[in-house]
Amino acid sequence: MTWHDATMAGYLLLVGVAVGLQVVAARGGSRVPSLGQVVAHIMRSRAGRIGVLTGWAWVGLHFFAR
Amino acid sequence: MPIPEPDDRDDLTVSESTAAVDRGSPLSLWVDLRAGTRDPLVWILGLAAFFDGISDNWIHAVLLGSVAAAVGRDAARQSRGIAPPAAIPLLGPPSPPSRGRWLALGAMASLAAYAVAAGTFTRYSWPATMTILLPASAALIVGWQGPLRPARLLSPPDPVGVRAWTAVFVAAGLWELSALLQQPTLRVSSEAHPTISFLMDPVLATHLGRSVALAGWLGMGWWLLNRAPADPGRGTS
Secondary structure: OHHHHHHHHHHHHHHHHHHHHHHHHHHOOOOOHHHHHHHHHHHOOHHHHHHHHHHHHHHHHHHHOO | OOOOOOHHHHHOOOOHHHOOOOOHHHHHHHHHHHHOOHHHHHHHHHHHHHHHHHHHOHHHHHHHHHHHHHHHHHHHHHHHHOOOOOOOOOOOOOOOOOHHHHHHHHHHHHHHHHHHHHOOOOOOHHHHHHHHHHHHHHHHHHHHHHHOOOOOOOOOOOHHHHHHHHHHHHHHHHHHHHHOOOOOEEOOOOOOOOOOHHHHHHHHHHHHHHHHHHHHHHHHHHHHHHHHHOHHHOOOO
């Protein structure tokens, strides 16, 4: 296994865990909230809303803007 | 364990020290500065702006720095007892299913048309920069004003589940950072230790790839704006 494969495996593992958490959250009675519920919880406050939206804006800038 | 209020910073009242000093005096500015920098978000955005600035990403730095300054100013004003204006959701309650479906289709078509048009511009060009800055600024202004819709406030999620999601995002950040630090230099990518940016380069080199990525980014922004719940008892917070 090369370093490239190991790095990619790490990314795929993290995506898999996130998908798994979302699937578990979709089952009734789970203690795990969905990603949407967590984001909504963070975005109750102005600081939370602005923090999350700034992160989203930065992603767009990072990949496309000067 | 008591459940914390949605935003304890909003409970700041006029402190004796703030009320006692003259507005505009050096002491008043110091008190404002202290109140403004009490919010961790100001530090996070300020540091991000600093590092983007020294990396020659001036537009990123200006956006992050402006948001940090606005959040700090807001905190300072609240410490002086100036309450933020009441939040007025931009949109009304969700439409009936039949009308809502047409509205959603219209919004998705507009978003897709924007992504296809914006995808024609090469990355890091001024037109591409503007196609990002416009929706990003609009979303931040809307988010600052308040929630998009008068959605109800949900009960707090289970802390165990929140910790699980936090662990995933922290691990993802550390994994990306470790790949970045194992590059030959910060500006030279590595095939052996690819960052997400490096992996996205071939995708974003084509018009189709850019348009799909832009549609995803715009859709994520719309989703986030619709996530924010209204909290009728707490003003804009």
